[in-house]
Amino acid sequence: MHHETNNPIIEIYPDNPILSPGPAESWDAGALGTMSVLKVGGLFHLYYEAWGVRGDSHWDASDYNSIQIGHATSPDGYHWSKDPANPVLPKGKGGQDLEVVKAGNDLWLIYYGPDGYFDQARCDIRVATYQGDLKDLAANKKAETV
DSSP, X not given: OOOOOSSOSSOXXXXXXXXXXXXXXXXXXXXXXXXXXXXXXXXXXXXXXXXXXXXSSSOOGGGGGGEEEEEEEESSSSSOEEOTTOOXXXXXXXXXXXXXXXXXXXXXXXXXXXXXXXXXXXXXXXXXXXXXXXXXXXXXXXXXXX
């Protein structure tokens, strides 16, 4: 039996995008990618991969050397502010395809990353943690790789 409805299951936010690449020459100027969001108290925290460089027509392997991980916060999930301390995981430590997990009072950033600059032959799964009061998360503190 087919049943049509006027109420979509997913409603696209009309004011997309909610977060965009930075200005030319900035650490996140190329493109934004995989992200992970969690809500701590009344504040949403978004962790995202960002390219400083993005080729004009095709992805170039050297573009991956510019990937870093950034952080943004939002009171409502729609209006975001990038952390002035970005990137929270810089080149050589940052990676891609990240997931953020809250464990007790700590955050674990689990990501796919290279050993140093991007080298597909030497990529593996890595972890970085933020330890401390999560209310201070937006206070310009960077994650530490472990």
